[in-house]
Structure formats: C-alpha cells, structure tokens
Amino acid sequence: MTGRCWMTALGLMVMTAACAAEDATQSDKPTEEIALIKRDRTPITEFTPRELEETVDNLVSAINQSGLEPVQMVILLKHLSTFFEPIATGANRAMGELEAVGNVLGPSTQTNMDSGTESQTLQNQQIANAIEDGAQGIGVSPYDSFNEVSIRNAVAEGLHVVTFDTDLKDSGRALYVGAIQEEAGKLGAETLIKLLPKGPGTVVVHGDTSTQWYDGSQRTFGVLDALGKTGYTTQVVQAVFINGQENFDLDQLKTLILNADPPVVGMIGVFNISYRCVMAAEATERLDIPIVTFDFDPKTAEYMQKKRIKATIVQRQYYEGYLVPYILYGIQHIGLEATKQILGPLMVDEHRVNIGVDVVPADKFQAYNDFLDQIGSIQ
Structure with a gap:
C-alpha cells in the first residue's frame, strides 16, 4: 500500500510538472495570438483597390497589437436593397471578422426619399436607440441635415460616429468614408x-x-x-x-x-x-x-x-460598408489620431477618407461583373 501511494504521488508530481511546463509555454506566447483579427482575403484582379486593401491590413496590424476587446457598434443604412445592398454585405463581413457586437440596420426596401420623412425619422430613432443601448460607435449614411441633430447628440454622449455615402461635415462626425x-x-x-x-x-x-x-x-x-x-x-x-x-x-x-x-x-x-x-x-x-x-x-x-x-x-459600395466597422474598431482601440495616421494614404483632408471610384468601360463589363461576384457585391 505504501509503495502504491508513493507511485501515485510520483505520478501526480510528474503530471503537475508537465502542466506547469505547458502553462509556462503558453505564457511565453504573445497575448495577441489568442484572438487576432483575421481578414478574409480579397481576390486580386485588375479592379482590386490595392492601396485600400493594404491600408486596411495596416489598420488590422495596429489593432492586433492593442489588446483586443469587443466593440459594440451599429451601421445604419438608408435601406438594405439595390444600391445599399453591397454596403450591407461589406459591413456584415467586417463585423463578422471583428466579432463586433451589433447590427447592420435599415428598411428592407428603398423608400421615396423626397416624398416624406418616415425613413429619416426611423434613422433618428435608431441613433437614439444606439445611444441608449450603450453602443461605442455608429456608422451612418445620413439623410443630409435631417439627421444632423441626432448625430450631434451621439457625439455629445461620447460615441464615435463615421458617415458614409453621404457626408454631414457640420455634425461633429469623426470621419467620412466614400467617394469625393x-x-x-x-x-x-x-x-x-x-x-x-x-x-x-x-x-x-x-x-x-x-x-x-x-x-x-x-x-x-x-x-x-x-x-x-x-x-x-x-x-x-x-x-x-x-x-x-x-x-x-x-x-x-x-x-x-x-x-x-x-x-x-x-x-x-x-x-x-x-x-x-x-x-x-x-x-x-x-x-x-x-x-x-x-x-x-x-x-x-x-x-x-x-x-x-x-x-x-x-x-465602391462594398468597400464603404467594409471599411467603416474597421475604422470604428480602430478609433476605439488605438484612438482617432492613430487611426487617421494609418488611413493617411486615403485621406484628402483631416476628416474625409476617399475610397475612390472605378471607371468601367463597356468592354470590361464582364470582368468587372466577375470581380463583384467574387466579393459578393452584385446588386
């Protein structure tokens, strides 16, 4: 019995030593390896905006070194169909890669933007809901000045706001993302x-x-x-x-x-x-x-x-949607100024990020259509 007890104790000592060695090995690994952001790679074609892709990679690299924590955000579109569908695709993909908490929201179909204020009022309510729910960032395609006060309220509450597709330069937003x-x-x-x-x-x-x-x-x-x-x-x-x-x-x-x-x-x-x-x-x-x-x-x-x-x-609607969550995540983790510095190659001034446009001649129609299909951006 005594011999068996010693054997058991020895076995426990060996197991403990092995576990301690394993723990030491794990602790030697860089912390960021545990939950690094990993982007889905975009296919390289003649239409791939390589400078934009490289800029996002640089932003991800900086964020990965900052100590990752979940970010709660909401992306608000004028609607989720036709023109805005690729924006929703890009935003959802980015939020999935970031494991961000939140949603991409908007009416399911296009409404008459000139015939009433129903959609504009809905967007104001969505901004108010984001504030109440404790969101840290909002990406929004606003209806011009109709939503300016709501955005100002969000900024006053400490939320980071990025506009896209349509800018509101006097709203207090941190950045605009889109074509100039x-x-x-x-x-x-x-x-x-x-x-x-x-x-x-x-x-x-x-x-x-x-x-x-x-x-x-x-x-x-x-x-x-x-x-x-x-x-x-x-x-x-x-x-x-x-x-x-x-x-x-x-x-x-x-x-x-x-x-x-x-x-x-x-x-x-x-x-x-x-x-x-x-x-x-x-x-x-x-x-x-x-x-x-x-x-x-x-x-x-x-x-x-x-x-x-x-x-x-x-x-580049897909890239509008894709870039905004990464920018909001970057502002939260490394700060606005550091984020702007990384975005420098795309910025035309202190507050506007130019993602550019594509010129597609008729004889390149199929090639461009294939590129959109590859990134899931067909309207």
Whole structure:
C-alpha cells in the first residue's frame, strides 16, 4: 500500500510538472495570438483597390497589437436593397471578422426619399436607440441635415460616429468614408469627353444642382466644371427619385434631345438611375449619342452589355460598408489620431477618407461583373 501511494504521488508530481511546463509555454506566447483579427482575403484582379486593401491590413496590424476587446457598434443604412445592398454585405463581413457586437440596420426596401420623412425619422430613432443601448460607435449614411441633430447628440454622449455615402461635415462626425463627389463628377465628364465628336454640340447632364442634396449637387457640379472647359453647351435635367415618376425624367430628356440647339452630342447621368439617358435616346432614335453613367444598377449593367452605355463610374459600395466597422474598431482601440495616421494614404483632408471610384468601360463589363461576384457585391 505504501509503495502504491508513493507511485501515485510520483505520478501526480510528474503530471503537475508537465502542466506547469505547458502553462509556462503558453505564457511565453504573445497575448495577441489568442484572438487576432483575421481578414478574409480579397481576390486580386485588375479592379482590386490595392492601396485600400493594404491600408486596411495596416489598420488590422495596429489593432492586433492593442489588446483586443469587443466593440459594440451599429451601421445604419438608408435601406438594405439595390444600391445599399453591397454596403450591407461589406459591413456584415467586417463585423463578422471583428466579432463586433451589433447590427447592420435599415428598411428592407428603398423608400421615396423626397416624398416624406418616415425613413429619416426611423434613422433618428435608431441613433437614439444606439445611444441608449450603450453602443461605442455608429456608422451612418445620413439623410443630409435631417439627421444632423441626432448625430450631434451621439457625439455629445461620447460615441464615435463615421458617415458614409453621404457626408454631414457640420455634425461633429469623426470621419467620412466614400467617394469625393466633385472629383468623381470630373472623372465621369473626362471619360465622356474622350467619346465626343468635335464641337459645337450640347451635352445633356442628368443630375441635381439643388442645394438640398449636397453630395448629389457636388457630383453634378464636378461634371459641369469639367465640361465647361471644353466649349460644349451643357443642359441639366433634374433627376427625379420618387417612385412612379420616372416618366417625368424621360419626358424632360426626350424633349431636350429633340429640341437642343446645337444638337445633343453626348449624355451623362450622375446617379444610379443614369440608365434613363439610354431609354430617352432610344425613344428619340438617337442611338449615335455616346452615354456615360454612374453606378452599376442592374439596368445599367444590361445596357452596358448591349454597348449602349460606353462606360460607367462605379462607387465602391462594398468597400464603404467594409471599411467603416474597421475604422470604428480602430478609433476605439488605438484612438482617432492613430487611426487617421494609418488611413493617411486615403485621406484628402483631416476628416474625409476617399475610397475612390472605378471607371468601367463597356468592354470590361464582364470582368468587372466577375470581380463583384467574387466579393459578393452584385446588386
């Protein structure tokens, strides 16, 4: 019995020593190896924004060295369909990689942004709910000044707020993420100018020059500024987004094509409803007019396949959604200034992160469509 007891004690001593050795080995490992953020790799194609991808990698590296803790955040979209669907895809993917606590929220379908305040009121309520629920960060695509007070309230409560798609520069938000709209407009005009015949001629701009929609007007003014230096006459047709009133746009565009003096030699639409330019040109049997559009609406894609749209300027919606949670996570873990320093290659000023746009010519339609499919960003 005594011998067995000693054998048992010896066995326990050996097991204890082994466990102690294992614990020592574990403690020698860097703490960050326990729960490092690991990104899903983006396929490398001619359309992959490599500088943006590298910047996110650098941000992840800095966060991984800071000692990871969960971050509660909410991402608020105008809606979850059509244009915003790739944004939701990117945001959900990033939040999954970060294991962030929170949701991507928005109405399930697009509403009439100009016909009422239901969606705007809902977004204000969602911001108030985020404050009450103890969120540390909010990413929001605001309805211009309608949501400014709510964002200010969130900032006053200590929440980090990042806007995307639409900016509210006077709201107290920490950063804006998206395209720089005036530059995007100029790029669209420059793309069209290369396709125009020698002047004189009229270029139709399907856009928005009102002051109510800042980003929309900035993109339109960018187009007009670039075209104004060429000697072509420009005529603006106000874009209408209210469901059921698409024919108003078409009637205005058709009338201008038929009556413009000098004749119409080109068209550019600066929003995701740009495909209406093609519908108007076809209705007036002016298939010779070169047309450049914005975004990658399914109808736009259809006309690109038919070569009726010569090129489209595509905002990187997926990357808007993907980058915002990483920025909010970075601000919480390493601070705003350190985050901005890492984002430096993408920043155009102290508060705006430019993720750029893609110029997609018609002959690259399938290649670009394949890229969007690979990242899960098909609208």
